Amino acid sequence: MNPQTPPILRIESVAKSFGPVTAVDGVSLDIRENEFFALLGPSGCGKTTLLRMLAGFETPNAGRILLDGRDISPLPPEKRPLNLMFQSYALFPHMTVRQNLSYGLEMEKLDKTEIRRRVDETLATTDLTQFADRKPEQLSGGQKQRVALARALVKRPKVLLLDEPLGALDKKLREKMQLELKRMQNEAGITFIVVTHDQEEALVMADRMAILKDGRLLQCGSPEEIYEAPADRFVANFIGVMNFIEGTVTGEGHFVAEGLRLALPDARPGPATLAARPETIAVGQPGQRLAGTIADIAYHGLDRVLHVKTAASPVPLQVRVLANGAAAHRIGDTLGLTIDPAKCRLFAGVAA
Incomplete structure (x- = not known):
């Protein structure tokens, strides 16, 4: 996917209200051809409403939706070259897998030879050829x-819309299907737009993702950009695990909190919040940057997460260390934490 490719889908200042409630508040996005794009946010953030407007099931109160430069906002769902896949799947129980796939093409009155060719091709792409003659009741959840x-x-379709497509699956199957969805999207060469509240799912699958809150777009970028350089405290807290240390930036360019002093020469003086991922905090010896005591240890297989009480934060800081080859840490141990300011984010102000 070329970042310079013109957008296949352009969302321009789209807004939608339901009575006094604003569900989507002036969202603008460009989505490129053959891109796996994720709409991410907490419940009620507007992501599903935005998806339904793209599909034509909701009409924007303001703004435009352009597909290949054409405004499709006034078009009904059946006139749009977009398909929406619902979380419930909505398969026809009395039809076989092949018949479920053929039905929509038959309604378009395509030639029988063309229908069979396209169905066979799609069955192969989705690894379903061996299940073509089964009915839905004979299939597993993943199938x-x-x-x-x-x-x-x-x-x-030019664009495939997916609303929580993996929500009905158990954790292990979800993880498998995340990679399967990405593979199928690449092979099909179709733009996917997926709605999910699962941060890990979006990080694994998406080429780019948009974070929404209260109907507004907070940040759009690659998973790496959003994880490593979140635009604000909400995004930092929503994507992955983040430690927050509230303090003050001095006129000399130092971030100061209880027991902690870091040089940040370009920071603006005033109240500020330092954000550090668990994997960016190194464990050293007492007397280094920040002293603390281990309050809890969580084992995750490849690594352990130490919950460390410090004077700098009212809640323990989470520190990730490798489980194999790591020093034997025990609850109650005192240790020193080294925080590299180059690997942190600094946000103006502190939590209200």
């Missing part, structure tokens, strides 16, 4: 998910 996806792909 039903793939059938629903195949039924959307077989119509060859």
Whole structure:
């Protein structure tokens, strides 16, 4: 995917209200061809409403939705070259997998030879050929998910919209299907827009993602950009795990909190919050940057997360260390934490 590629879908200042409640508040986004794009945010942030406006099931109160430069905002769902795959899958229970895929093409009155060719091709792409003659009741949850996806792909939409597509699956199957979805999107060469509240899911699958809150767009970028350089405290806290230390930037360019002093020469003086990921805090010896006591230890297989009480924060800081080869840490141990300011984010102000 070329970052210079013109957008296939352009969302211009789109807004939607339901009575006094503003669900989407002037969102603008460009989504490129053959891009896996994620809309991410907490419940009620407006991501599903935005997806439904793209599909044509909701009408914007303001703004435009352009597909290949054409305003599709006034078009009904059936006139839009976009397909929406629902979380419920909505398969026809009395039809086989092949019949479920063929039905939409038959409604378009395509030639039978063309229908069979496209269905066979899509069954192969989604690894469903061996299940073509089964009915939904004979399929597992993951297989039903793939059938629903195949039924959307077989119509060859310019853009495929997915609303929490993996929400009905257990954790292990979700992780497998995240990679499967990405593979199928690449092979199909179709733009995917997925709505999810699962941060890890978006980080794994998306080329780019947009973070929404209260109907507003907070940040749009690659998973790496958003994880490593969150635009504000909400995004920093929503994506992954983040430690926050509230303090003050002095006129000499130092961030100061209880027991901590870091040089930040370009920072603006005043109240500020330092944000550091657990993996960016190094464990040293007492007397280094910040002293603390281990309050709890969480084992995660490849690594352990130490919950360390310090004077700098009212809640323990989370510090990630490798489990194999790591020093034997115990609850109650005193240790020193080294915080590299170059690996942190600094936000003006402190929590209200």
